Amino acid sequence: DTGVSQDPRHKITKRGQNVTFRCDPISEHNRLYWYRQTLGQGPEFLTYFQNEAQLEKSRLLSDRFSAERPKGSFSTLEIQRTEQGDSAMYLCASSAGGGNTIYFGEGSWLTVV
Amino acid sequence: GENVEQHPSTLSVQEGDSAVIKCTYSDSASNYFPWYKQELGKGPQLIIDIRSNVGEKKDQRIAVTLNKTAKHFSLHITETQPEDSAVYFCAERLDGTYKYIFGTGTRLKVLA
Numbered sequence: 001d002t003g004v005s006q007d008p009r010h011k012i013t014k015r016g017q018n019v020t021f022r023c024d025p026i027s028e029h030n031r032l033y034w035y036r037q038t039l040g041q042g043p044e045f046l047t048y049f050q051n052e053a054q055l056e057k058s059r060l061l062s063d064r065f066s067a068e069r070p071k072g073s074f075s076t077l078e079i080q081r082t083e084q085g086d087s088a089m090y091l092c093a094s095s096a097g098g099g100n101t102i103y104f105g106e107g108s109w110l111t112v113v
Numbered sequence: 114g115e116n117v118e119q120h121p122s123t124l125s126v127q128e129g130d131s132a133v134i135k136c137t138y139s140d141s142a143s144n145y146f147p148w149y150k151q152e153l154g155k156g157p158q159l160i161i162d163i164r165s166n167v168g169e170k171k172d173q174r175i176a177v178t179l180n181k182t183a184k185h186f187s188l189h190i191t192e193t194q195p196e197d198s199a200v201y202f203c204a205e206r207l208d209g210t211y212k213y214i215f216g217t218g219t220r221l222k223v224l225a
Contacts, residue, residue: 042215104156
């Protein structure tokens with residue numbers, strides 16, 4: 001069990017560019033979550049999947065954000081036309097079916113310049 | 114509403130003293146309350162959790178208490194050590210969903 005893996009760990013991009021983050025959950029975990037965290041704040045819910053189905057998406061999430069989990073294993077989070085306000089750490093987490101505990105990855109830091 | 118209030122935002126204690134962090138949640142139907150520890154530059158790590166059918170849970174120097182009537186839950190760390198210094202987050206899992214709402218965090222500093 002290698003834990004939740006996120007890639008890249010750091011990304012610097014120019015405003016207006018698209019970025020994509022990848023998350024590999026703990027093996028056999030069927031739920032996968034994306035959170036965003038800014039300095040001095042707690043993780044903010046973005047979306048979660050059960051297998052390949054996206055079950056809930058934050059109403060605060062702009063249409064520029066899209067997440068997929070095509071085969072029910074890894075997931076990608078894409079941000080289109082990035083803005084400076086998108087600068088944050090994007091956290092992925094996973095949990096097992098029937099379990100409450102969510103396990104976080106180390107996060108992907110995004111800086112939009 | 115979906116909101117977890119967490120206090121204090123910063124806490125400094127002398128090594129060996131106890132630390133208490135409190136959270137108040139809004140959804141009376143929430144049934145699971147985890148606590149996470151986050152060190153600089155890392156993702157949050159679960160340290161203890163409690164379900165709504167239990168009033169207290171202990172794990173060595175860490176304990177969590179839950180008051181469902183008041184919708185409060187608290188983290189208690191006894192015999193604090195410098196390595197306990199970190200940011201701590203409480204969270205609730207909303208009923209009927211696997212959506213977790215986090216508090217704003219408490220920065221704990223244990224002074225040697």
